[in-house]
Structures are given as C-alpha cells and as structure tokens.
Amino acid sequence: MSLKLEPNFHEPGKRYVRAFTPGDDFYESLIETHRDLSDEQSAMVNARLILLLANHVGDIAVLREAMQIARAGV
Amino acid sequence: MLRTYEYPKYPYRQPPEQKSGGTGRHRVVVVGAGPVGLAAAIDLAQSGVAVVLLDDDDTVSVGSRGVCYAKRTLEILDRIGVGDACVAKGVSWNVGRTFFRGAEVYKFKLLSQPDHKRPGMINLQQYYLEEYEVRRARELANLDLRFRNKVRAVAPRSDGVVLEVETPDGGYTLQADWLIVADGARSEIRRQLNLEVEGKVFSDRFLIADVLMKADYPTERWFWFDPPFHPGQSVLLHRQADNVWRIDFQLGWQADPDQEKRPDRVIPRIKAMLGEDRKFELEWVSVYTFQCRRMADFRQGRVLFAGDAAHQVSPFGARGANSGIQDADNLCWKLKLVMDGRAPDTLLDTYSEERGFAADENILNSTRSTDFMTPKSATSLNFRNAVLGLAGDHPFARALVNSGRLSVPTILTESRLNTPDAAAFGGDMLPGAPMDDAPIEEEGERSWLLDRVGNRFIALIFVDDPASVGPAQARAMAALASAPIPVEAVLVSPTGGAGPPGLRVWLDRAGRFAERYDTRAGTTYLVRPDQHVAARWRAFDAQAIGAALARATRNAEP
Ligand SMILES: Cc1cc2nc3c(=O)[nH]c(=O)nc-3n(C[C@H](O)[C@H](O)[C@H](O)COP(=O)(O)OP(=O)(O)OC[C@H]3O[C@@H](n4cnc5c(N)ncnc54)[C@H](O)[C@@H]3O)c2cc1C
Numbered sequence: 001m002s003l004k005l006e007p008n009f010h011e012p013g014k015r016y017v018r019a020f021t022p023g024d025d026f027y028e029s030l031i032e033t034h035r036d037l038s039d040e041q042s043a044m045v046n047a048r049l050i051l052l053l054a055n056h057v058g059d060i061a062v063l064r065e066a067m068q069i070a071r072a073g074v
Numbered sequence: 075m076l077r078t079y080e081y082p083k084y085p086y087r088q089p090p091e092q093k094s095g096g097t098g099r100h101r102v103v104v105v106g107a108g109p110v111g112l113a114a115a116i117d118l119a120q121s122g123v124a125v126v127l128l129d130d131d132d133t134v135s136v137g138s139r140g141v142c143y144a145k146r147t148l149e150i151l152d153r154i155g156v157g158d159a160c161v162a163k164g165v166s167w168n169v170g171r172t173f174f175r176g177a178e179v180y181k182f183k184l185l186s187q188p189d190h191k192r193p194g195m196i197n198l199q200q201y202y203l204e205e206y207e208v209r210r211a212r213e214l215a216n217l218d219l220r221f222r223n224k225v226r227a228v229a230p231r232s233d234g235v236v237l238e239v240e241t242p243d244g245g246y247t248l249q250a251d252w253l254i255v256a257d258g259a260r261s262e263i264r265r266q267l268n269l270e271v272e273g274k275v276f277s278d279r280f281l282i283a284d285v286l287m288k289a290d291y292p293t294e295r296w297f298w299f300d301p302p303f304h305p306g307q308s309v310l311l312h313r314q315a316d317n318v319w320r321i322d323f324q325l326g327w328q329a330d331p332d333q334e335k336r337p338d339r340v341i342p343r344i345k346a347m348l349g350e351d352r353k354f355e356l357e358w359v360s361v362y363t364f365q366c367r368r369m370a371d372f373r374q375g376r377v378l379f380a381g382d383a384a385h386q387v388s389p390f391g392a393r394g395a396n397s398g399i400q401d402a403d404n405l406c407w408k409l410k411l412v413m414d415g416r417a418p419d420t421l422l423d424t425y426s427e428e429r430g431f432a433a434d435e436n437i438l439n440s441t442r443s444t445d446f447m448t449p450k451s452a453t454s455l456n457f458r459n460a461v462l463g464l465a466g467d468h469p470f471a472r473a474l475v476n477s478g479r480l481s482v483p484t485i486l487t488e489s490r491l492n493t494p495d496a497a498a499f500g501g502d503m504l505p506g507a508p509m510d511d512a513p514i515e516e517e518g519e520r521s522w523l524l525d526r527v528g529n530r531f532i533a534l535i536f537v538d539d540p541a542s543v544g545p546a547q548a549r550a551m552a553a554l555a556s557a558p559i560p561v562e563a564v565l566v567s568p569t570g571g572a573g574p575p576g577l578r579v580w581l582d583r584a585g586r587f588a589e590r591y592d593t594r595a596g597t598t599y600l601v602r603p604d605q606h607v608a609a610r611w612r613a614f615d616a617q618a619i620g621a622a623l624a625r626a627t628r629n630a631e632p
Binding site: 004005007008009015018019020023024026027028030031034037039042043046068069073074 | 104439442443446451452453456457461463464468469470473474476479482502
C-alpha cells in the first residue's frame with residue numbers, strides 16, 4: 001500500500017450529495033477537538049493524535065512517506 | 075448616486091385605506107420589498123392571489139450587498155419572470171481560484187455538467203436584482219406595491235393580523251389573513267413579537283469595496299489567503315456588471331470601522347493589490363461584521379418569516395439572498411393551497427421545517443467557511459496553513475481548502491412531504507431534491523425542463539414511445555388533472571412524436587433527463603410546484619400518485 005493522497009474522508013452509513021461535505025465534517029471535528037485549549041495543550045493533543053493515527057495505519061512504509069511529505073517544504 | 079448606477083425613486087401614493095379612513099382586509103400582506111419579499115409577492119400574485127407589499131423606502135438596496143446569485147436562484151427567478159433580465163445584465167462565471175501567499179493552490183468549477191439553461195453563478199449588484207423584481211411586480215395588476223409604507227406595529231390574531239402602517243400622510247390600519255415578514259436582518263417585527271434569533275456573531279470585520287475599473291482579469295472568483303499585498307488576512311475579488319469589481323478585505327476585529335472606510339485608508343489597500351498603475355474609482359465602501367443565526371420557528375400562526383428576517387449567514391458562500399429567495403419559492407405554493415382550502419393549515423408548518431433544515435445547512439457551511447478563513451487560535455491557523463501548504467501538490471488537501479462553499483440548494487431529504495422510494499434509483503433526484511435541468515423539445519419547439527415545470531403539480535412519465543401508451547392508461551394519466559389538486563401528466567420520451575390525445579409529450583433531446591433522473595420505461599416522477607421531487611416510481615400508478623400528492627400537501631399523514 002502507498003500513502004493515499006486523494007480525498008478519502010467518509011463515514012459509514014452517510015450519503016454525501018456535495019463532494020466537499022465529508023472533508024468539511026472532518027475538519028470541523030479536528031478544530032473542535034482543540035476548542036478552549038492552550039497552545040501547549042493543543043500541541044500535546046496533536047502529538048497524541050499522530051501517535052494514535054500512526055498506530056492505526058500501522059504500515060511503517062506508508063508512515064515514512066507521510067512523514068517525508070509533511071516535513072518537505074516546511 | 076453612483077457613477078454606474080442611478081437609484082430609481084419609486085412614487086409614493088396615498089393608500090386607499092388611509093384616504094377612505096377604512097380598514098382594508100387583504101388576503102396576504104408582505105412586509106419588505108427586498109429581494110425576498112419581492113419574490114414572494116410576485117410568486118403569489120402570479121398564482122392569482124392578490125397581495126399588498128409594503129416597504130418603508132422608495133428605492134432599491136443601497137450600496138454593496140449581494141453579488142452572487144446561484145443557479146437554483148436563477149431558476150426561481152425564471153419562474154417569477156426576472157431570470158432573463160438578471161442573466162442578461164449579470165456576469166456569468168463558473169471558475170473559482172484560491173491563492174495562498176503568492177501561489178494558486180486550488181481551482182474549482184461550479185457546474186461540471188453541460189446542458190443546463192443557467193450557469194453555476196452570476197454576479198450582479200443587488201440593486202439591479204431588486205430593480206428587475208420591482209419592474210416585474212409593477213406589471214402584475216393584483217400586486218399592490220406601496221413604497222414609503224413603514225409597518226410600525228403588528229398584532230397577530232387567530233384568524234389574521236392587524237398592522238399599523240405609517241406613510242408620509244400619517245398612520246393607517248391594515249388587516250391581513252396572512253402576513254409574510256421579509257423585513258431583513260434587523261427585523262423590527264421579529265423584535266416586537268419577542269422572537270429570538272439564535273446563533274453566533276463572528277469577531278471579525280470586513281472592508282467591502284466596489285471599485286470601477288477597466289481590467290482584463292478573467293470572469294472568475296479569486297480568493298487569497300495571506301496575500302503579500304494584505305498580509306495575514308484574506309481578500310476576495312469578484313467582477314460585477316458595468317465594470318464594477320467587488321473587493322472584500324478581511325480587517326480583523328481590532329479595525330476601526332469608521333477609520334477604515336475613509337478613502338485615504340481604502341485606496342492604498344486597493345493599490346497594493348492592483349498595482350500603482352491601475353486606474354480605478356471607488357463606487358462604494360462599507361465595513362461589515364457577519365453573523366450566522368436563525369429563528370427557531372419561521373412560522374408564528376399566521377405570521378411567516380422569510381429571508382434575512384428568519385436567518386442570516388456570513389456572505390462567504392453567497393447563501394443570504396439565495397436562500398431567502400428559496401424560502402419564497404417554498405412558501406408561496408403552500409400558502410396558496412391553504413388559503414384556497416385545498417390543504418390543511420399544517421402544510422405551512424412544513425415551510426418552517428423544510429426551510430429551517432435548509433437554513434441549518436447554510437449556517438453550517440457558512441460557519442465552516444468563516445472558521446477556515448478566520449482561524450480563532452494559533453492551532454487553527456496552523457492547521458489552516460498546513461492545508462493550504464499541502465494543497466498545491468495533494469488533492470486531498472485541496473478538497474479541504476474552504477474559501478466559501480458556494481450556494482447550492484438543499485436537498486430536503488428529511489421532509490415529511492416526501493414519499494420514500496420503494497424502488498432503487500441512481501443519481502441525485504431523490505425525493506426532496508430540487509430538480510436538475512435538461513434540454514427538452516415540445517412540438518418542435520426547444521426549451522428547458524425547468525421552464526416547463528413548476529407552479530403546479532406535475533407527473534413526468536418516461537416512455538420509450540409516446541404512441542405506445544394505451545388508451546386506458548392515457549385516460550388515467552389525463553384524469554389526474556381533474557383532481558381537487560390537479561396534477562398535469564406529461565410524457566417524456568427519447569424519441570418524441572405524438573402521444574395519446576390530451577397528453578403533452580416532451581422530447582428528451584439530449585438524453586439528459588434519462589441520465590439525470592435514472593429513468594427506464596415507466597419511471598414516473600411527481601414534482602411539486604416549487605420544482606422539487608415529491609415521489610418517484612418505476613411504473614405509472616395513478617393511486618400511488620394520489621397518495622403521494624395527499625402526503626405532499628398534508629391531506630394525508632403517512
Ligand atoms: C457585503 C454583503 C455581501 C453579500 N453577498 C451576497 C451574495 O453574494 N449572495 C447572496 O445571496 N446574498 C448576499 N448577501 C446577503 C443579502 O444581501 C441578503 O441576504 C438579502 O438582502 C436579504 O434579503 P431580504 O429581502 O430578506 O432582506 P433585505 O434585503 O434586508 O430587505 C428588507 C426590506 O424590508 C424593508 N423594511 C424593513 N423594515 C420595514 C418596515 N418596518 N416596514 C416596511 N418595510 C421595511 C427594508 O427597507 C428593505 O427594503 C450579502 C450581504 C452583504 C452585506
């Protein structure tokens with residue numbers, strides 16, 4: 001498997017009429033997760049989130065690809 | 075007066091009730107001749123209901139307000155007779171580009187499919203839209219449009235409403251069976267009736283400038299995040315009619331609105347954006363803050379709220395006037411059926427249900443856009459910039475870029491007026507959906523599906539060959555027209571040709587109807603007067619149509 005870079009957000013049982021909706025649903029939850037946190041707390045939440053998602057993905061080759069893209073151009 | 079536009083001054087005439095000292099009783103009074111009140115009054119008058127429309131002013135919308143009118147709104151404007159004027163004057167566009175700092179990161183197209191009568195969007199100054207609506211309103215003999223009639227007080231009764239109105243000649247009293255309130259975001263009537271609007275105000279200010287210039291930029295929507303000429307904020311550029319360009323500068327909450335409106339502040343901002351050499355003149359400048367909020371219920375007995383009075387959104391998505399005109403579209407046929415005694419009063423509750431559902435969707439999308447554009451914390455800003463930074467190379471990130479999810483109509487999936495599908499269908503024309511357009515032809519004359527449906531219930535029956543419809547079926551189809559709520563049956567066919575006597579035939583001349591409505595021989599759609607799908611089946615069944623019609627008008631509960 002290689003890293004997915006096409007839009008991939010979806011939720012079981014949901015039918016989307018507008019292509020932008022699933023991505024916007026995700027983004028809203030992401031921002032909501034950080035509501036009322038200090039910058040320091042937010043940084044910690046982000047770190048934990050990355051660890052959780054990385055374990056979920058599991059495939060270290062895929063994770064390396066993501067880490068590389070994330071780091072390039074910063 | 076603007077350089078490119080002279081505000082019309084409409085005549086005031088003393089109202090007959092005031093002259094005679096009597097209290098007139100009217101079937102419907104509409105308060106507010108903005109885009110929404112005008113649309114509602116025209117729609118009702120066209121359907122044969124006499125209407126009085128009251129407005130406190132004697133001209134159209136002043137200054138920079140609505141710009142973008144979406145395809146669905148244009149289709150409604152077509153139905154009320156102002157679509158052509160708006161499209162002829164407006165600037166049609168389909169492409170939007172988004173830039174981050176110096177570079178383009180995302181480009182979208184509003185309408186990817188061909189064969190729709192109307193474009194994805196037109197840009198037109200709001201005063202033109204209102205001017206064309208007023209012109210149409212004044213053509214209708216049963217529409218009594220009264221300028222400089224300010225509603226002072228409203229007293230709801232169980233069987234109607236009493237209004238106190240003020241004119242240059244003093245006050246008078248009016249009675250109405252039904253009142254439509256379209257008096258705008260600051261609705262005085264809403265306040266008087268102690269009705270709340272709930273939601274949030276965004277702590278941000280925007281400088282909205284209309285600029286007259288000759289420029290050969292393409293007719294596209296351009297949106298910048300953090301551009302070099304306005305660092306840290308966003309900017310939006312839009313072309314309108316008459317070479318007037320709309321520029322929105324995000325200013326931040328700290329900005330002083332009075333200072334920012336001064337030409338010596340505005341002009342350098344514009345020069346930084348357009349370059350020192352570009353010649354331009356300022357048409358209008360204002361500073362706004364925006365909010366997203368709605369009333370809990372758009373109906374209070376015999377008082378019905380529509381447009382900004384009922385709900386407000388931030389303009390990034392152009393969902394304000396667009397959704398308000400869709401309110402009028404939803405309300406008028408229901409009100410007429412109730413007034414004519416052909417549907418129970420509870421049909422009007424579904425106006426609030428359906429348009430409240432749409433308002434929630436509009437508020438959700440406008441709020442998300444505003445949150446993306448104006449991040450509220452360092453973390454949000456980081457995520458936003460991360461998305462923009464990845465968007466140039468990676469499609470998934472482009473899909474997350476939110477510079478405004480532009481007005482598309484709500485599919486009323488949750489409506490109790492829909493009859494759920496009993497068979498499987500592909501595509502988007504599910505019960506509750508506003509209809510997609512398609513090119514058709516009738517007796518050799520080319521036209522568009524949406525120009526032919528609306529204003530009444532219609533059953534569209536797809537047949538391979540109209541001549542093959544047997545006489546008994548043809549009679550059953552034609553008989554729908556003589557029900558208490560008539561349904562006109564129309565055959566739609568890929569081959570055209572004559573059908574049985576008494577039935578119209580529409581040729582699906584580009585095959586788009588078959589494609590968009592996922593039809594097979596026998597597929598039947600029941601369509602509401604507001605061009606929304608009420609029900610659909612795989613075979614024609616007069617009884618099923620009767621049941622769906624009763625459900626769509628609340629003459630029967632499921
Ligand atoms: C900067 C900006 C950009 C926008 N861009 C867009 C866009 O691109 N697309 C879009 O769809 N929308 C846009 N909007 C929103 C749009 O302008 C509003 O949604 C629209 O005007 C609402 O129409 P309305 O008829 O409900 O109310 P209004 O236009 O506010 O009309 C209300 C009318 O009622 C009258 N009135 C008020 N009180 C009384 C009274 N007591 N008695 C008699 N008459 C009364 C007023 O004089 C007025 O004529 C924008 C708004 C702003 C500010």
